[in-house]
Amino acid sequence: MATRTSPAKKGTQQSRGKTSGSTARSSSGRSTAKTKAIELPAEDPLPLPLRMVRGAWMGVAHLVAAGVRKLGPNVLPDKELRRDGTGFFMLLLAVLIAAVEWWALKGGFADVVHAVFGGTFGWMALLLPMFLLVFSVRLMRSPEDVAGNNRIAIGLTLMTLSGTGLAHVIGGRPALSDGLDALWAAGGMVGFLISSPLATITWILPVAVYSLLAFVSLLIVTATPFRHIPARLRAVYEKLMGQEPADRPQRGDEHDQSYLYGEEPGRPKQKKQRKRVFARGKPAEAEEKGDYDDGGFYGDEAFETPVIDDGPETGPVPTVPATPKVPPGVRRPTQSELAAEQLKREQGLLPEGATEALPVLPQAAPAVPPVPANPVQPQPPTTPIPQRTEQLQLSGDVTYTLPPSDFLPPGPPSKERSEANDAVVNALTETLDQFKVDAKVTGFSRGPTVTRYEIELSPGTKVERVTALSKNISYAVASSDVRILSPIPGKSAIGIEIPNTDRETVSLGDVLRSNNARKTEHPMVMGVGKDVEGGFVVANLAKMPHMLVAGATGAGKSSFVNSMITSILMRATPDEVRMVMVDPKRVELTAYEGVPHLITPIITSPKKAAEALQWVVREMDTRYDDLANFGYKHIDDFNKAVRNGKVVPPEGSQRVIKPYPYLLVIVDELADLMMVAPRDVEDSIVRITQLARAAGIHLVLATQRPSVDVVTGLIKANVPSRMAFATSSVTDSRVVLDQPGAEKLIGQGDALFLPMGASKPMRVQGAWVSESEIHEVVEHVKSQLKADYREDVAVEAPKKQIDDDIGDDLDVLLQATELVVTTQFGSTSMLQRKLRVGFAKAGRLMDLLESRGVVGPSEGSKARDVLVQPDDLAATLAAIRGDGPPPADPAASAAADPRTAALADNANANHGFDGPRDLVAEDLDARPQAVDYYDDDGESGGEDAWSLTGR
Ligand SMILES: Nc1ncnc2c1ncn2[C@@H]1O[C@H](COP(=O)(O)OP(=O)(O)OP(=O)(O)O)[C@@H](O)[C@H]1O
Numbered sequence: 001m002a003t004r005t006s007p008a009k010k011g012t013q014q015s016r017g018k019t020s021g022s023t024a025r026s027s028s029g030r031s032t033a034k035t036k037a038i039e040l041p042a043e044d045p046l047p048l049p050l051r052m053v054r055g056a057w058m059g060v061a062h063l064v065a066a067g068v069r070k071l072g073p074n075v076l077p078d079k080e081l082r083r084d085g086t087g088f089f090m091l092l093l094a095v096l097i098a099a100v101e102w103w104a105l106k107g108g109f110a111d112v113v114h115a116v117f118g119g120t121f122g123w124m125a126l127l128l129p130m131f132l133l134v135f136s137v138r139l140m141r142s143p144e145d146v147a148g149n150n151r152i153a154i155g156l157t158l159m160t161l162s163g164t165g166l167a168h169v170i171g172g173r174p175a176l177s178d179g180l181d182a183l184w185a186a187g188g189m190v191g192f193l194i195s196s197p198l199a200t201i202t203w204i205l206p207v208a209v210y211s212l213l214a215f216v217s218l219l220i221v222t223a224t225p226f227r228h229i230p231a232r233l234r235a236v237y238e239k240l241m242g243q244e245p246a247d248r249p250q251r252g253d254e255h256d257q258s259y260l261y262g263e264e265p266g267r268p269k270q271k272k273q274r275k276r277v278f279a280r281g282k283p284a285e286a287e288e289k290g291d292y293d294d295g296g297f298y299g300d301e302a303f304e305t306p307v308i309d310d311g312p313e314t315g316p317v318p319t320v321p322a323t324p325k326v327p328p329g330v331r332r333p334t335q336s337e338l339a340a341e342q343l344k345r346e347q348g349l350l351p352e353g354a355t356e357a358l359p360v361l362p363q364a365a366p367a368v369p370p371v372p373a374n375p376v377q378p379q380p381p382t383t384p385i386p387q388r389t390e391q392l393q394l395s396g397d398v399t400y401t402l403p404p405s406d407f408l409p410p411g412p413p414s415k416e417r418s419e420a421n422d423a424v425v426n427a428l429t430e431t432l433d434q435f436k437v438d439a440k441v442t443g444f445s446r447g448p449t450v451t452r453y454e455i456e457l458s459p460g461t462k463v464e465r466v467t468a469l470s471k472n473i474s475y476a477v478a479s480s481d482v483r484i485l486s487p488i489p490g491k492s493a494i495g496i497e498i499p500n501t502d503r504e505t506v507s508l509g510d511v512l513r514s515n516n517a518r519k520t521e522h523p524m525v526m527g528v529g530k531d532v533e534g535g536f537v538v539a540n541l542a543k544m545p546h547m548l549v550a551g552a553t554g555a556g557k558s559s560f561v562n563s564m565i566t567s568i569l570m571r572a573t574p575d576e577v578r579m580v581m582v583d584p585k586r587v588e589l590t591a592y593e594g595v596p597h598l599i600t601p602i603i604t605s606p607k608k609a610a611e612a613l614q615w616v617v618r619e620m621d622t623r624y625d626d627l628a629n630f631g632y633k634h635i636d637d638f639n640k641a642v643r644n645g646k647v648v649p650p651e652g653s654q655r656v657i658k659p660y661p662y663l664l665v666i667v668d669e670l671a672d673l674m675m676v677a678p679r680d681v682e683d684s685i686v687r688i689t690q691l692a693r694a695a696g697i698h699l700v701l702a703t704q705r706p707s708v709d710v711v712t713g714l715i716k717a718n719v720p721s722r723m724a725f726a727t728s729s730v731t732d733s734r735v736v737l738d739q740p741g742a743e744k745l746i747g748q749g750d751a752l753f754l755p756m757g758a759s760k761p762m763r764v765q766g767a768w769v770s771e772s773e774i775h776e777v778v779e780h781v782k783s784q785l786k787a788d789y790r791e792d793v794a795v796e797a798p799k800k801q802i803d804d805d806i807g808d809d810l811d812v813l814l815q816a817t818e819l820v821v822t823t824q825f826g827s828t829s830m831l832q833r834k835l836r837v838g839f840a841k842a843g844r845l846m847d848l849l850e851s852r853g854v855v856g857p858s859e860g861s862k863a864r865d866v867l868v869q870p871d872d873l874a875a876t877l878a879a880i881r882g883d884g885p886p887p888a889d890p891a892a893s894a895a896a897d898p899r900t901a902a903l904a905d906n907a908n909a910n911h912g913f914d915g916p917r918d919l920v921a922e923d924l925d926a927r928p929q930a931v932d933y934y935d936d937d938g939e940s941g942g943e944d945a946w947s948l949t950g951r
Contacts, residue, residue, distance in 0.1 A: 061088035065140040077143050077412060087139035094132035101125045119180065122188030123167040124160055131156045144413050148223075155220035158213060164191030165210035173199050400573050403780045408509025408570070408773050414448060414534055420501045421451055427476040428453055428496065435472065437465045442493065447532040448504040448765040449750045452485070455494040463487075466494050481746050489760070497532065497763070499746050506530045506749075508563050508767040511538060512570060523572030524662055524698070526564045528723075528753060529764040537753065537764050541568075541700070542662060544721035544756055545693040550706035550736040551725025556749035556766050557702045558588045560723060561668060562774060563767040564700065565592055568664065569777050572597070574785060580616065580665045582609040584672035591774050596785035599663070606676040609667065613684035615792065616665055616697060620688060623660055623695040635660050635696035663697040670703040671710045682712055689718035706735045720756035725749070725766075737761055806848060806880070812837065814877055816845045817854055821873045826855040826864030852880060 046054065065084035069077075099105045100113045117125040135156060138149060164187035168174075171186020173196070183192050198206040219225075224232050421444060428441050438458040444451050455466055467484050474482045477498050485495035511517060511527030514536035524542040531537050541547070541564070551557050568577050574596040581602045583589040589602050603609045623635060630647050632638040639659035641647045649655045665688070667673060673681045688699055701719060703710050706727060716735075724742035727733045733742035741761060742752050749766035806813055812835060819834055820826050826849070831842040846864070849855045854876060856865035868876050 057088075058085055061085045064088050064091065068137055068140045071137075077141070081144045081413065083139045083143040087136040087143075090132045090136035090139065094129040094136065097125060097132070098129035102129070118184050118188065120188050120190055121160060121164050122171065122184055122186050122191050124163040124188065124191070127163065128160070131160065151223065152221055155217045158217035158220065161190065161194060162210040162213035162217060164188055165195040165206055166214065167191050168195035169199055169203050169206050169210075173203065398785055400575075400784055402573065403570050403777045405509065405513055405570070407776045407780065408507065408512065408566075408769065410513075411505050411507030411510050411768075414446075414504055414530075415502075416446055416534075417444075418446075418500070418502050421446060424451070424453065424477050424498055428455070428473065431469060431472055431476045432466075435465075435469055437461065437469065439466055439494075445533045446500065447534050447763075448500075448506050448530050449746065450497045450499050450532055450763065452488070452495045452497050452532050454488065454491070455496060456492070457494070463494060481744050483741070483744055499750075503748075504765075505768050506765050508566060508769040508773075511536050511767045512567060514538065521571070523568065523576035524664070525571060526567035527767045528563075529749065529751070529766040532763050537762065539721075539753075539755060541664065541698050542696070544698065546689045546699040546719045547701070547721040547723060548706075548711065548716070548719045548736065549700060549702040549723045549725070550711070550727065550732070551704065551742070551745075551751070552728040552732075552747075553704050555704075555725035555727075555745070555747050556751065557704065557725055558668070559749055559768060560725070560751070560766045561588070561666060561700070561702055562591075563769050565589070565666070566769045566774055566777055569595065569597065569781050572662075574661070575659075576661055578661045578663050580612055580663065582612065582665070582667040582673070584609065584669045588668050589666075591771065591778055594787050595778055595781050596787050597781070598787050599790050601787075601789060606672045609673050610677045610680050610684070613665075613673075613681060613688070616663070616692075617684050617687050619663065620692050620695045620697050623697070624691070626657075626660075627694065634694045635662075660696055663692075663695075664700065665697065666700045666702070668702050670701045671705040674710050678709075682714060686714050686718055689715070706732045708735060711735055722752075722754040722761075724752045724754070724761070726751075805851070809841075809845070809848070810881070812841075813845055813848055814880060817849060817852075817868075817877060817880060818873065820849060820855060820866055821868050821876065822870055824866045824870070826866045830863075852876075 061084040062082075065082070065087055068087075096113055097117050100110045101118065114125075117128060121128060135149075135152060138152060142148065166187070168187030168191030171191075172182075174182035174186050174192070175196075176183070176192070183189060186192070187195060195206045195210070198209060219229075222232070425441050425444065432439050432441070432455070438461045439455050440458075442454050442456045444453040457463065457466070463486055467486055470482060470484055473484075473496060474480055479499055481499050483497040485497065487493060488495040506529050508527045511529065514527075516536060517525060517527060517538045520540070522540055522542065525538055525540050528537040528539050549557050549560055565579070565581075568579070569592075577597055578599045579595075579597045580599055581589045581592060583602050583604055584606050586604045592598070593602055600612065603612050627633065627635065627638055630638060630641070632641065638647065642657055642659045647657050649657055670681075685699065685701070688697060692698065699719065701711075701715070706724075722736050724733060724736040724745070726745035726747040727736065727742040730740045730743045733740050736742060737752060737754055739761075745751065745763075749768060751764050751766050752761035753764045754761040815835055816831050819831065823830070826846070828839070828842045828846050831837065831845055832839060835842070835845075837845070846855065846858075850857060850864070854866065854868050856867055858864060
């Protein structure tokens with residue numbers, strides 16, 4: 001189930017000159033995705049000298065601001081939103097006032113400064129540098145938080161005014177006749193003006209009014225609503241005393257948790273949202289016990305999909321206001337009108353779903369105002385997620401708090417449009433003109449990695465005229481990674497996906513705080529990323545139910561696996577989800593060592609991993625036994641019954657029945673496992689994937705080598721969900737997705753996501769979580785609970801069994817094997833010479849080698865054939881030592897299982913993707929090819945295709 005909160009829905013269709021026109025024809029829901037009209041940036045009107053001064057000022061400002069941003073947690077606001085110039089100005093002003101008022105600098109200019117600020121604000125001039133400093137740092141570090149900055153500016157201004165009012169009274173209420181010096185020594189001119197009218201009645205009045213105002217201004221600056229004052233004070237007290245915030249409301253206590261959210265006054269929206277998260281159609285009891293209501297969680301559902309999408313809402317979820325399509329003569333509502341409308345809706349003044357009538361413009365006014373250049377999409381909901389506290393059952397009386405959501409900071413706000421988009425629109429329009437194709441670029445929707453440009457054809461123009469231009473389009477936009485979508489699903493338009501030259505990072509925190517992630521408290525929900533329309537994609541791993549993650553090295557698999565594990569750590573307690581991590585590369589998952597969700601230490605040895613998979617099979621069987629004995633079909637039903645006390649052990653049994661946690665098994669490099677024990681690993685995986693869903697066991701298999709010897713037909717058939725990052729060849733893409741496309745991805749988290757049941761992959765930019773964020777989450781989790789490893793997972797290596805006929809000759813036999821295999825020369829006299837043994841012993845060794853399939857039978861005086869290749873030497877030695885299954889007949893086994901040899905070949909040749917690919921075709925299974933492939937000439941293999949330009 002994946003959530004797509006499409007800010008896309010705020011589609012903005014605009015028209016301008018030749019590119020005007022509307023996508024009115026495209027009427028389906030998805031087709032209303034945001035599309036922007038085209039507006040070229042205006043020329044800078046400033047003369048050159050002024051531009052140079054501005055440039056120099058901004059240069060220094062950026063430098064200083066960059067330093068300020070490095071103080072504390074590193075932040076990187078979007079370039080286009082930065083207010084470094086203003087921030088720097090305020091910083092300089094703060095230093096100047098401080099120099100004069102604090103350090104009593106005297107003389108010419110200093111006197112002027114004192115006259116201006118001391119004269120205006122009196123004593124308050126002493127506090128001004130601090131106010132200015134706070135505000136300038138805020139402008140440099142968080143310029144995108146316009147609302148927050150405005151609030152702080154208002155609060156500080158009010159504080160300054162009330163301060164001068166108070167200072168005027170405390171300073172003896174001087175009159176104008178007392179002279180300017182007397183005013184300066186009190187509240188300055190401002191204090192005199194605002195305080196003296198009240199002070200003429202009684203001094204108490206201004207003191208009361210301005211004290212109250214000062215207090216209110218403090219609340220405004222700190223964003224504290226009145227009713228949260230006690231909680232805030234308590235939190236401050238706890239912090240000062242170094243106490244744990246133990247007496248905070250627990251999960252399920254809905255009465256007042258808003259202090260956790262830094263909620264702003266007059267914003268009921270977030271409260272509504274939280275209520276919904278806590279109490280969405282769910283009895284409090286079920287909530288306490290961890291029964292997750294995600295709309296039919298127990299058992300299977302009709303049309304079930306792992307992707308949590310927008311679907312019908314059952315409660316008010318704060319959404320980015322949708323921009324309705326506007327008829328001619330009616331102007332588009334402004335952002336402030338939309339915000340006001342949203343507020344009214346939240347306050348119940350406007351029914352849910354209704355929109356206010358838009359004001360009609362006088363006829364002379366332009367139909368549609370131009371879109372400002374580079375509008376910035378308001379950041380999607382980033383209100384923190386309520387912190388959940390659990391009483392753990394598996395681990396005794398431990399109270400466990402999930403990591404607070406602010407451990408994962410918000411990413412930069414996403415852009416709806418940038419100069420890069422305008423340039424591409426121009427290039428596309430020119431290309432269409434040059435080739436005399438009667439079609440128009442009507443808009444685009446921008447995602448974090450790629451932008452999809454929409455082209456509408458005039459009646460009578462063939463779709464092929466555009467798709468045939470794929471190479472020319474690539475040339476015009478100077479990008480080899482152009483994909484043509486014809487048509488855009490649900491729209492009569494051709495989509496051209498072109499990578500953004502200014503890509504955006506998708507923060508995992510934003511994905512997990514999106515509305516759709518909040519729709520469910522299911523612990524197996526992970527943040528996947530953002531789609532091409534900028535909608536968040538969230539998926540439920542329990543419904544996948546198993547996933548294959550593949551892509552070339554550096555394409556973003558490990559980052560995806562990190563996002564997945566961090567999502568689980570953020571949302572699930574160790575009672576809810578346990579994990580087995582297999583990391584043959586040894587470096588990818590070490591950050592998670594010791595988290596209490598692990599059932600066994602991170603497994604790095606491929607051989608142990610194969611054993612752990614066998615343990616998973618045993619665990620699955622145990623769970624199935626319980627399901628069968630107690631008469632349940634799914635582990636969720638079983639757990640629910642256990643929690644409700646309906647599962648009673650048979651009489652005489654000492655067993656304490658506890659709910660089973662979900663078990664997530666993550667294998668970070670499947671190829672390494674398949675090299676060691678292809679048949680065992682494949683058998684275990686197939687068995688787990690076929691049956692484990694009902695047992696709450698889910699597999700995620702990642703590999704950078706999606707060739708058929710690793711991702712075998714059997715594995716593929718049983719792992720229905722796929723996440724393909726950039727692959728190095730179309731063949732690999734076919735292995736992962738059963739269709740081309742992944743080879744055209746641009747790497748670094750750009751992926752095609754094909755959840756179970758979907759016919760077409762969804763292009764997403766994977767969520768990103770930094771190492772420091774992971775570290776913080778892991779530390780929080782580990783500080784509460786120690787990992788409690790199960791001892792039966794790491795099975796002891798079976799005792800070595802040295803065959804009787806080898807007896808004491810094991811060492812010399814191993815030497816003989818090595819000699820024969822490395823030289824590929826099966827001669828008894830060579831053994832005699834090299835091993836310094838007699839003829840009889842050399843003959844015996846040769847017989848032993850023959851019996852173990854290392855050499856062929858004797859051929860008289862000729863040397864024997866050597867049947868084992870040097871690549872297989874390690875396995876053969878292990879078999880002789882009794883460490884593994886003996887290769888009874890290597891030739892036969894190689895024939896039976898060509899994967900071993902092919903794997904070794906590939907491994908030796910290259911750990912990347914350039915190895916032989918001829919193994920692939922035969923193994924492509926018969927998944928329906930929903931998406932066709934255009935070849936370079938633009939000829940379609942069928943309708944409805946991604947068209948791919950040559951790389
Ligand atoms: N979702 C993402 N957002 C932004 N950058 C990303 C994302 N995913 C990956 N990257 C970038 O790509 C680099 C490589 O990613 P990653 O290590 O996940 O690749 P990989 O496929 O696991 O490679 P390997 O198989 O070699 O381990 C990262 O260091 C990061 O810079």
